[in-house]
Amino acid sequence: MATFTGGVLGIFAAAPFLMYFLVYVSFKRQTRKLRKSAVIARDVTTFTLFFSVHRLTEVIFNEPFYWALALIFLSGCIGVSVVLWKLEKEITFGKLMKINWRLQFLLMSAAYAGLIVFGIYDRILSA
Template sequence: MIDFLLGSLGILVTVPLLAWIMVYWITRKITRQQKRSFMVATDVTTFFLIISVMVILYTIWENTFLWPIVILILLIVISITVLYWKRDEDIGLSKIMKTAWRLNFLLFSSGYLVLCLYGLVIRVMALN
């Protein structure tokens, strides 16, 4: 059973789009709300994207880049906090974290695509 769970987790980290589809489908069946299901799937998949980008970075350059990723996430949270503070002067922690987390989804999904293409090109070039 442990092997099955670890294998499933490995697949979801390797292919985060599959994680998004699975979470969306399950939450859509439970809630019957398209927008809510989309947002929940996005929130869950962000975690898998961050781990996936770290794995790809390690595969390409043999370095985890953990601290730059943590610093990047913190900078995003700080930037959004300052923007909300300048705009509304009322800082809602849940709103800030939700916005930062979804911005991280966009950033890391873009990074995932770019790094996958880069890694693919590098491996094909190495074959020649």
């Protein structure tokens, strides 16, 4: 059972947008709400993108970059806090985290795509 679970988690870590598709389709069938299904799928995929980007950096550079991921997350929190403070003068934690989580989805998606392209390029050159 542990081997099966590890294999499934490994597939989702290697292909996080497969998880997005599966979560989106399953929630769409259950709730019949497209927007809510997309939000839930994006939130779940953001969580897996953190692990995927970490794993890709570990495979490509032979070194974990926990500090970079933490720095990106904290920079996003600080940037969103400043923008919210300038626009609304009042910051609620829920709104801050919601906007930052969406920002992290965009940043981690871009990092994942960039690392995939760089990894392929690097493997071609080293072959």
